[in-house]
Amino acid sequence: MIGFTGAALVRADHERDDPAAFARCKADPSARLLLLTGLEPPVADDGALELVPMDPARDDALLLGYLEGTPLFVAGDGDATAPAMRSPTLMAALAVMPPADVALYGVARSLIDWHSRHGFCARCGHASVVARGGWARSCPGCGALHFPRTDPVVIMAVEHGDRVLLGRQPSWPVGRYSALAGFVEVGESVEEAVAREVLEEAGVAVDAVRYVASQPWPFPSQLMIACIATARDDALKIDVTELEHAFWATRDEVRAALAGDTSRFIAPPAHAIARSLLAVWVGE
Structure with a gap:
């Protein structure tokens, strides 16, 4: 398998524009959160990504989608605005992390990193806000909608x-x-x-x-x-x-x-x- 591919993630695009669905996902007792420190992954003793229960009161979490039917969110804790480099610690973690977790981390990291670098509208310069459950940014100034780029x-x-x-x-x-x-x-x-x-x-x-x-x-x-x-x-x-x-x-x-x-x-x-x-x- 090619690295960063094969994540068992259902992205649930149809729910990204549904605030009620987003609220239900946050309130789901089974919902889990992948909390990145800056852009570094939390890793358990066995090398797998460590997921924690989702706090419904948390307002900075982005909805990645569903993992085996469970709502999965991601949030960044710390400085995610530093240059997106690969640290020795991260490289060591990726070397032992299960391939599906490597892929999941790649999605989460890319999304958090994009938001940290695109806080302003490219059309008018106004501060933008998170939209579509975390998969876009909306500009209150001119109405432009910006999507994560590749x-x-x-x-x-x-x-x-x-x-x-x-x-x-x-x-x-x-x-x-x-x-x-x-x-x-x-x-x-x-x-x-x-x-x-x-x-x-x-x-x-x-x-x-x-x-x-x-x-x-x-x-x-x-x-x-x-x-x-x-x-x-x-x-x-x-x-x-x-x-x-x-x-x-x-x-x-x-x-x-x-x-x-x-x-x-x-x-x-x-x-x-x-x-x-x-x-x-x-x-x-």
């Missing part, structure tokens, strides 16, 4: 013969390499974004872009679109403002890294779609 990002395994192009950024752990990635720009198709990003970052022209899979990525709120593309040649011209280093890895080297061998490079973490993409490329 930014599309392409991530691509660029192959040349029996090798794949890997790169790293200086902020990553020493030795870690991954597939190249970049934001889709306005007026650009996925295929065009793949070709542009690879050419800009590595100086490599590509053809035959093929879609593989997608992943919601809550850092802060992106949709990763994984593709495989074929390079016309293997000459690299690295943009050092984007990449610290890049190289062509053989299929055996990638397979070894995925199996835990760090002698050539450290593979992306299990919850990253880059790892799934490389696994597809090597045929696993």
Whole structure:
């Protein structure tokens, strides 16, 4: 399963505009709350997300939906306005958290983070308020309705013969390499974004872009679109403002890294779609 996918959440869109339904959910004795500290998840001793009983008097909770028939809310406790980075504590928690809980946390984090960064109307600048049970913000000034946004990002395994192009950024752990990635720009198709990003970052022209899979990525709120593309040649011209280093890895080297061998490079973490993409490329 690709990380951050597979949440057993019924989103109940039809109830988001129903204040009475929202009130019933808050008053339900079985309702549960996922309380984030800033944007960090509460984790139980077994690694699972820790849910607490919902307090009906709480006025800052957002309705995520239903989890196995139980109303589930999320709220942020503390500073959720700091840059949405991944702390070592969070990365350790994600490594042991059940996949369904990772996905649920991704939804909750993205929603809380979006509200913390979008407190004012983009049309008129007036302070906005929470609407639709937490899945929108409404502007009292001009009436505009704003919805949580997702930014599309392409991530691509660029192959040349029996090798794949890997790169790293200086902020990553020493030795870690991954597939190249970049934001889709306005007026650009996925295929065009793949070709542009690879050419800009590595100086490599590509053809035959093929879609593989997608992943919601809550850092802060992106949709990763994984593709495989074929390079016309293997000459690299690295943009050092984007990449610290890049190289062509053989299929055996990638397979070894995925199996835990760090002698050539450290593979992306299990919850990253880059790892799934490389696994597809090597045929696993």
